[in-house]
Amino acid sequence: MEYIRLLYSVLLLAIAGLAQTPAREPKPELPTQSPVPLLQNVFHRHTISLNGDWHTIIDSHDTGAGRRYYLNANPATSSGVVEYDFSASPTLRVPGDWNSQRPELLLYEGTVWYENSFSYHPSANTRTFFYAGAANYRAHVWVNGESLCEHEGGFTPFNCDATSLLKEGENFVVISVNDTRHSDDIPSLAPDWWNYGGLTRDVMLVEVPQTFIEDYSVQLERGSTGRIAGWVRLSGAAAAQESASQKTAARKITITIRIPELKISQEASADANGTAHFAFDAPKVQLWSPENPKLYGIEIASEADSVSDEIGFRSIEVRGLDILLNGKPVFLRGITMHEEAPNRPGRAHGDDDARVLLGWAKDLGCNFVRLAHYPYDEHMTRMADRMGLLVWSEIPVWQAIDWTNPKVLEKAKQQLTEMITRDRNRGSIILWSVTNESRATPERNAFTHELVTTARALDATRLITAATNQFKHPDQHSIVVDDPLIADLDVFGLNEYVGWYSGTAADLDNFSFTTPYNKPMIVSEFGGEAKAGTHGAASQRWTEEYQEEIYKHQLAALRKVPFLRGIAPWVLKDFRSPHRQLPGVQDGYNRKGLVSETGVRKKAFFVLQQFYRETAAQNTVGNK
Numbered sequence: 222m223e224y225i226r227l228l229y230s231v232l233l234l235a236i237a238g239l240a241q242t243p244a245r246e247p248k249p250e251l252p253t254q255s256p257v258p259l260l261q262n263v264f265h266r267h268t269i270s271l272n273g274d275w276h277t278i279i280d281s282h283d284t285g286a287g288r289r290y291y292l293n294a295n296p297a298t299s300s301g302v303v304e305y306d307f308s309a310s311p312t313l314r315v316p317g318d319w320n321s322q323r324p325e326l327l328l329y330e331g332t333v334w335y336e337n338s339f340s341y342h343p344s345a346n347t348r349t350f351f352y353a354g355a356a357n358y359r360a361h362v363w364v365n366g367e368s369l370c371e372h373e374g375g376f377t378p379f380n381c382d383a384t385s386l387l388k389e390g391e392n393f394v395v396i397s398v399n400d401t402r403h404s405d406d407i408p409s410l411a412p413d414w415w416n417y418g419g420l421t422r423d424v425m426l427v428e429v430p431q432t433f434i435e436d437y438s439v440q441l442e443r444g445s446t447g448r449i450a451g452w453v454r455l456s457g458a459a460a461a462q463e464s465a466s467q468k469t470a471a472r473k474i475t476i477t478i479r480i481p482e483l484k485i486s487q488e489a490s491a492d493a494n495g496t497a498h499f500a501f502d503a504p505k506v507q508l509w510s511p512e513n514p515k516l517y518g519i520e521i522a523s524e525a526d527s528v529s530d531e532i533g534f535r536s537i538e539v540r541g542l543d544i545l546l547n548g549k550p551v552f553l554r555g556i557t558m559h560e561e562a563p564n565r566p567g568r569a570h571g572d573d574d575a576r577v578l579l580g581w582a583k584d585l586g587c588n589f590v591r592l593a594h595y596p597y598d599e600h601m602t603r604m605a606d607r608m609g610l611l612v613w614s615e616i617p618v619w620q621a622i623d624w625t626n627p628k629v630l631e632k633a634k635q636q637l638t639e640m641i642t643r644d645r646n647r648g649s650i651i652l653w654s655v656t657n658e659s660r661a662t663p664e665r666n667a668f669t670h671e672l673v674t675t676a677r678a679l680d681a682t683r684l685i686t687a688a689t690n691q692f693k694h695p696d697q698h699s700i701v702v703d704d705p706l707i708a709d710l711d712v713f714g715l716n717e718y719v720g721w722y723s724g725t726a727a728d729l730d731n732f733s734f735t736t737p738y739n740k741p742m743i744v745s746e747f748g749g750e751a752k753a754g755t756h757g758a759a760s761q762r763w764t765e766e767y768q769e770e771i772y773k774h775q776l777a778a779l780r781k782v783p784f785l786r787g788i789a790p791w792v793l794k795d796f797r798s799p800h801r802q803l804p805g806v807q808d809g810y811n812r813k814g815l816v817s818e819t820g821v822r823k824k825a826f827f828v829l830q831q832f833y834r835e836t837a838a839q840n841t842v843g844n845k
C-alpha cells in the first residue's frame with residue numbers, strides 16, 4: 222500500500238512540474254561570446270563597411286537592455302507597447318565620438334544605442350566576423366536581435382564571429398556603448414583627457430574562408446638586419462587537419478610567404494595547431510627608417526585564404542645607453558600627442574587625420590612620436606609606417622589604477638594583448654609602454670612587472686618602456702630618476718615639468734639629471750601652457766613667451782644629459798580636458814600644445830623645430 226501511495230505522489234509532482242513550464246520555451250539566449258582572437262590586418266581582407274550614419278538612442282538611465290532595444294522592434298507592426306523606433310531616431314556618424322557631434326552630448330557620459338540596418342548576402346563556405354576598430358568604453362553587440370558579444374576597453378579593436386546570426390537579405394546590428402567611468406576601469410576615474418564616447422573607429426563585416434589566416438608576424442629576426450622570420454596562424458585549421466589526417470595522414474597545410482620585390486617565395490607547413498613558422502635570408506632587403514620608410518608588399522597564402530600587407534623591416538635594440546635602429550645609434554626627435562582631430566573637435570580617425578597630425582610632427586623635424594596614452598587608430602600606425610616616424614605605443618594604465626584588483630590586471634593584459642596583436646607588423650612601432658605616471662608602490666610594481674612579462678612574451682622584437690614621474694628632486698637643480706619600475710624596462714621615459722609645475726625655466730641652466738640605472742632615457746614629457754596669441758614677458762605664465770622660455774632652457778639642459786636618447790615634449794596640440802577650467806585661457810583645454818586646437822603654431826613650436834634641425838644635422842646623440 223505504502224509503495225502505491227509513494228508512486229502516486231511522485232506522479233502528482235511530475236504533473237505539477239510540467240504544468241509550470243510555459244507552452245513555448247523562449248529560444249535559449251545565445252551565450253554572449255567574448256571577442257575571438259583578433260583578425261590580423263582587416264584592412265587587406267574582404268570587408269563590408271558599416272561606417273556611416275547610425276540611428277541612435279541616448280539611454281541616460283541605462284534601461285535600454287531591459288526595454289530590449291536590441292530587438293529593433295517596429296512600433297507600427299509590433300504587438301504590445303514599443304516606446305522606441307530606431308528608424309525614426311536621430312543619427313550619429315560612425316566612426317566618430319558622440320561628444321563632438323551634438324552640443325548636448327559634449328559632456329554626456331552614459332549609454333548610447335546604435336542601430337544599422339543593411340542587406341547582406343552570405344557566401345557559401347565563408348565565415349563573417351563583426352569588427353570594430355574601437356568602441357569607448359564598453360560595448361555589447363547584437364545581430365538581428367541576438368546577443369553576439371561584449372567588449373571592454375575604449376582604444377583597441379575586437380571582432381566576433383557573426384556567421385550564425387547573419388541571414389540572406391535584410392539584417393540589423395544594434396550596439397550599446399557605455400562610457401561611464403569606474404575606479405576599476407582602464408583608464409580609471411580621472412584621466413586628463415576628454416572621455417569621448419561612441420563607435421570611434423571603423424566598423425565592418427569581415428569575410429574569411431572556413432579555414433583562414435587569423436594572425437601572422439613577419440619581421441626581421443631579432444638582432445639581424447638580413448634575415449626575416451615569423452609565423453602564420455590559421456584558424457579553423459585544426460578541424461581541417463583532423464579530417465585530413467583521417468583521410469591521408471601525410472597531408473599538411475602549406476603556407477606561402479611571398480615578397481615579390483625581393484623575388485622571395487617561401488613555403489612552410491602548418492603544425493597540428495595550424496601555425497607555420499618560417500625564417501629565411503633576405504640579403505637585398507632595404508631597411509625601414511624615418512629617412513627611408515621603405516615598405517615591402519607581402520603576400521601570405523594558405524590553401525583557402527590569402528592576405529597581403531605592407532611591411533617595413535628594421536631592427537631595434539638597446540646596447541648600453543644607446544638605442545640602435547638597424548644597428549646604428551639613433552636619437553629620438555619626438556613629440557607626444559593625443560588622438561584628437563587636427564582641424565575639428567573630437568577624436569581623430571582615418572587616414573586624413575593621421576596624415577595631417579603626423580605631418581605636423583614632420584614639420585617639427587621629428588623622427589619619433591609618442592602616441593599618448595592609449596593605442597591609436599590603425600590608420601595612424603600605418604601612416605607612421607608610410608611617413609617614416611618611429612612610434613611609442615601605450616596602454617592607458619594612467620596614474621591611479623586599482624592595482625590590487627586581479628580583474629583590473631586582466632583588463633590591462635587584454636588591452637596590451639590587443640594593442641600588440643593589432644600592430645605587431647608595424648615597422649614604425651619600436652616601443653610598447655605599459656604605464657604612465659603611476660606611483661611607485663609595491664602593488665603597482667607587481668602589476669607593471671606582470672605587464673612587462675606579458676609584453677615580452679607577446680613580442681620579443683620590440684623594446685618595453687613606461688613613462689615615470691617617480692623621481693627624487695633633492696633640490697631645485699637636480700632630479701634623480703630612481704623608479705624601481707625601470708629595472709624591468711629596456712628604455713625608460715621621464716615626465717618632468719621643471720619650469721611649469723615646479724621651479725622656473727632658469728633653474729634648468731645648471732641642472733643635473735641622474736639615475737642609478739644604466740639605461741637609455743627618453744624625456745617623454747616636459748612643457749608648459751600658453752594660450753595661442755597671448756603675449757607678454759617671458760616670466761608671465763600662460764603667454765607664448767613663457768612657454769618658449771621653458772623650451773629654450775629645457776632643450777639646453779637636456780642636451781647635456783649623458784644617457785638621454787630621445788625627447789617627446791608634451792604636447793603637439795592643445796587638447797580637451799575636463800581638468801582645465803581657467804576661464805579665458807584654458808576653457809576646457811590643456812594648453813601645453815605647440816599648436817592650438819585651431820592649428821595656430823605657438824612660438825615654442827619653432828624653438829623645438831630649430832633644435833631638431835640642429836640635432837638632425839649633427840646627428841648628435843645626447844652629448845656624445
Ligand code: GCU
Binds near residue numbers: 657
Ligand atoms: C602628465 C600626464 C598627462 C597630462 C600632463 C599635464 O604628465 O602624463 O596626461 O596631460 O601631465 O599635466 O598636462
